[in-house]
Amino acid sequence: MQFIDLGAQYKRIEEDVRRRMDAVLAGQRFIMGAEVRELEEKLAAFAGVKHVVSCASGTDALVIPLMAYELTREDAVFVPSFTYFASAEAITLAGGTPVFVDSDPATFNISAESLETAISQVLDEGVLKPRGIIAVDLFGQPADYGAIADIAVRYGLFLLEDGAQGFGGILDGKRACSFGNVAATSFFPAKPLGCYGDGGAIFTDDSGLAALCESIRMHGKGTDKYDNVRIGLNGRLDTLQAAVLLAKIEVFEGELVARNRIAGWYTERLQDLFVTPTVIAEATSAWAQYTLQTVDGQDRNAIIGEMKKRGIPVMVYYRTPVHLATAYDDFGYCTGMLPVCEDQARRVFSLPMHPYLEESDVDAVCKVLREVVG
Numbered sequence: 001m002q003f004i005d006l007g008a009q010y011k012r013i014e015e016d017v018r019r020r021m022d023a024v025l026a027g028q029r030f031i032m033g034a035e036v037r038e039l040e041e042k043l044a045a046f047a048g049v050k051h052v053v054s055c056a057s058g059t060d061a062l063v064i065p066l067m068a069y070e071l072t073r074e075d076a077v078f079v080p081s082f083t084y085f086a087s088a089e090a091i092t093l094a095g096g097t098p099v100f101v102d103s104d105p106a107t108f109n110i111s112a113e114s115l116e117t118a119i120s121q122v123l124d125e126g127v128l129k130p131r132g133i134i135a136v137d138l139f140g141q142p143a144d145y146g147a148i149a150d151i152a153v154r155y156g157l158f159l160l161e162d163g164a165q166g167f168g169g170i171l172d173g174k175r176a177c178s179f180g181n182v183a184a185t186s187f188f189p190a191k192p193l194g195c196y197g198d199g200g201a202i203f204t205d206d207s208g209l210a211a212l213c214e215s216i217r218m219h220g221k222g223t224d225k226y227d228n229v230r231i232g233l234n235g236r237l238d239t240l241q242a243a244v245l246l247a248k249i250e251v252f253e254g255e256l257v258a259r260n261r262i263a264g265w266y267t268e269r270l271q272d273l274f275v276t277p278t279v280i281a282e283a284t285s286a287w288a289q290y291t292l293q294t295v296d297g298q299d300r301n302a303i304i305g306e307m308k309k310r311g312i313p314v315m316v317y318y319r320t321p322v323h324l325a326t327a328y329d330d331f332g333y334c335t336g337m338l339p340v341c342e343d344q345a346r347r348v349f350s351l352p353m354h355p356y357l358e359e360s361d362v363d364a365v366c367k368v369l370r371e372v373v374g
């Protein structure tokens, strides 16, 4: 069994992918070909936003809007510690300072309460200036944007949605990547909507910000490609990857339905054994990961080792919350400062999750898991 079976999806869409890639090969427009614009329009319609700027990776989709905000080292950008490293790394790359925030015990997402505490602390210390918030749709579930947007407005901060795992999710009837001032997603192959290499996209209703992001994506171009008016980067999405995504977006809606059905099967079978994932009533997850937590007395490493021996891949996202990553050693964080996410990092493990799992596959995983736990 595979953790994410991209081959099963390819079997279904092979003809369309090949046809669209062949069209790119025939046209030879490998950079900013027509497929790139076509994809941006489809993504904007799907998410319900005015502007989409595609780019070279999910990391660039975070870095580019952060560059547009012209951060300095004195600017604090609040970010959950329980996330993929890139959510925080992007702040540092764009010149700002990440301030780490604890998670909600139920959803794994940024805790609005811990966020407000962190903002107050920064204001009291008076060294950094609060500038923005990055909220992450961890494992596919949108963060609590009602509460977070309210805090952003109250303190005059920008809000960036890191929807790298969240594209396709829904909150209060609105699609992920439509929250905050600007949102980012990733098309890394293993994400809910993935291409066949690296890719990403920026989403916003703010036309000024969209124009800045387009400029930064191409070496800070002005009216002309060779008129460089600011510092940018080479952050474009390849035409071939846009062609792949155009084929995949056709089946995406159905895949989201399948992911939700599969998550339901897992929860039904495992809720008496582990802490199963909580999706709040207002939300639908894109199920980038199906993540369990061990209860007291269970040995996570032993469970994972035994599962692997029996041919079932199990992964840990994430073993180290970012405030404890070696790269941020100099920032003065230590164990115990963000207790909820530190506890989650000790307990979590994720099961195989992709839209092409059958109920019999889920049965097999759960049967082995039950045996292993004893």
Ligand SMILES: *Cc1c(COP(=O)(O)O)cnc(C)c1O
Residues within 6 Å of the ligand: 057, 058, 059, 060, 083, 084, 086, 087, 136, 162, 164, 165, 186, 187, 188, 198, 199, 200
């Ligand atoms: C994958 C991911 C990113 C980075 O995306 P890349 O396309 O790999 O650069 C950023 N944030 C989160 C939460 C992610 O899961």
